Amino acid sequence: MHTAHYQFWPARLPKHLTLPETTLYENLVISSKKYPNKTAIHYYGKTLKYQQLADEVEQLAGYLEAELGVKKNDKLLLFMQNSPQFLISFFAILRLQAVVIPANPMSTIDDLAFYVNDCGVRHALTGQELYDKAAPLKETTSLETIIVASYVSYIDKEKAIGDLPPEVKNPPESFPEDVIWEEALAKTSKPSSYRGTKEDVVMIPYTSGTTGLPKGCVHTNNTIQANTFGASYWMNMTADTVTLTTLPLFHVTGLLHTALAPIAAGSSMVMLTRWDRNYAARAIETYGCSHWINISTMLIDFLAIPDLEDYDISSLDVIGGGGSPLPEAVGEQLYKRTGLRYVEGYGLSETISHTHFNPPDRPKMQCLGIPSFDVDARVIDPSTGEEVTLNEEGELIVNGPQVFKGYHNRDEDNKKAHIDLDGKTFFRTGDIVKRDDEGYFFLVDRLKRMINAAGFKVWPTEVESILYKHPSIQQACVVSAPDEKRGETVKAFVIPESDAAESLTANDIIEWSKRQMAAYKYPRIVEFRDSFPTTSSGKILWRELQKDN
Structure with missing residues (x-):
């Protein structure tokens, strides 16, 4: 394990992180007991307190168990845009020791059918604007029941600080063949006692399928807790942190950094269903947002607001993200505007977001950062499997507590995706990187994207x-x-x-x-x-x- 990066490790943080043996669901329970009357979610003019959030999770879990027979290890499709209902659904599924299958709202019917068939899904929770994609699956797949949520139920139009996306302000519709969200929460059944463990499988996010069919990444409480607490500590989250939640929650980066980590810290989220740069600027000013994890295209659009100087965004303490390197020119523009350096990170669905982070006080531009807590990262020749030298390009491989348990139903892919080195099993990322003499990693590109000119x-x-x-x-x-x-x-x-x-x-x-x-x-x-x-x-x-x- 290389240690050159330890000299730039964030001050006052340990290099090893002892993970709690509690579960993701228990993170919410603990925060609701510590901060019952504190706002968990600001959502288009309305607030949801921590105790309200925990209570609605309990109500929905009771319905899922009593009416639909959901039990441990059952897999449920979660097909919604950012909303309080997304997080209520997420934790209600975990409450029953069942498994979340998050789906991109842009998924086609064929995409959804693939996920449903691959996991044997019988029940789905969806936003009403997405219902027409999910409903046909009841005729062709194992899907039996859909719970349909209308986002307008959780907003206050009069107190919203900007324009509302159409799917947020659309009135509730009728779905006689399925279950309306409010009907499910109105049931009074209490779920059975919670017996979750750190080893329970809780979530199977699917890869984008850029190198073939999508693959489900099996994650447990333990793998996700590693990054939930790692992100919280690295980014100095406290109960008084206010996170701007603009990344989609179906995606591991958005879920981990802008929902799960804030909930573990007992902090507040300002949630947007759709990206709107002007609403985001007003939200930062109105709610005093301190943390914003985004993606470079989002930041580029934000900085292009013609009257950005008219907004007070001085509350921002941490701004960063991943997905693709932030162009240096954009980073300099951000620094001139806010005095903040963009803190980039790197990760994958297989690692439930990050394996690398830039130290907040010493970030490098267009850089993946340094290995996070307890991550062993190496660079190898993809053909020979041998480690390469400093500043030489090669494939990034990682070993760490956040690495997934394998691809669901993909034995052959699992063999190809791993390599043994120095007595450890590493995940092969397929990304071409190089490591400098200070232990920082830089993305060159995807192995599959290279142009041979x-x-x-x-x-x-x-x-x-x-x-x-x-x-x-x-x-x-x-x-x-x-x-x-x-x-x-x-x-x-x-x-x-x-x-x-x-x-x-x-x-x-x-x-x-x-x-x-x-x-x-x-x-x-x-x-x-x-x-x-x-x-x-x-x-x-x-x-x-x-x-x-």
Whole structure:
């Protein structure tokens, strides 16, 4: 295990973290006993106290057990956007020692059918705007019952501080074939005694399927607690922390950093169902948000608010995220505006968010950070499995308490995804990184995304990072394009800054790029776009752009 990074470890934090043997559900119970009348969630003008949150979890769990027969290890589909109902559903499932299968709200019917069939799901909880995707599964899969939630039930339109998303203000609809949320909570059945343990499987998030069929990542209370408390301590969360919850909760980063860690700390969440940069700015000002974990595309959009200077966002103490490296130029803009350095991290569904964090007081730009509590991270040659030297590119492998228990029903994939080294079993991330002499890790790119231009390796993330330095480029995404002579060549999709949309040309960018990067790296093709396809967590869907070539 490499230890060079210990010299930059956050002050007053231990290097080893002893994990509690309590469960995720018990985190909520403990916080509700400590802070019963404290606001857990601010949601479009309405607040939900910790005791209310715990009570509604108990009510829903009672219904699931008494009326639907949900028992330990049953798998339930959770198909909602950010809302109080999402978290109530999440903890109610855990209350029964059952397993959450979170689904992306952008999932298609076929996507959902895959999850349902893979896990034998019989019951789902969904937002009413997503019901039409879930309902057909009752005819073709094992799905039997759907509990339907209307987000408007948990808001106060008069006290909301900005425009409401359509799915939040839509009135409740009728679903005669299924169960309305309020009907489920109205039942008075009490669930049986809780007997959860740290080894219980509690959640199976699915990978995005970028390298084949989606794979379910099996996580226990213990693997998730490792990062729940790791994030809370690393980011100095207390009961007085106020977290801006804008990342989608179905995604491991959003769930872990902007819901589970705050709940463990007994702090408050300001929750948005849909990203709205102006609502976010008002929320920071109104509620004094201190912590905001986001994704780079979200921050880029936030900093592009024309009248951002008119908002008081001085309450922010910690701002950071992951998913993709933050362009250096954007990081500098954030620093000039707030005096804060962006704290990047790195992780995967398989590691329930982070394995690496930048030290908050000594972050590096465009850097994954250093290994988190008790994480052993190495860089290997993906072909030989041998460790590479400092500053040499290779595949990142990790061993730590947050690493999943394996892929659900995927024995062959599990064998391929792990490697033994020095008596330990490591997870192979598939990400190409390099480690500097201070123990910081830097992402080069996904192993599958490399462009082979006339025999030269070109990593799109590196080219994108340089393009972001162009003063007229707001966003950039680099992909490969076929080339008769080079085999593959570099193509850049660009969203220009609004004031340059009419004047900026493809040749301007190409000529500028020639002066900024090696001859084999600069884009030969530039295509302008008004927007990019993204996941609901804000990641640019580069494969969709790749298809357009």
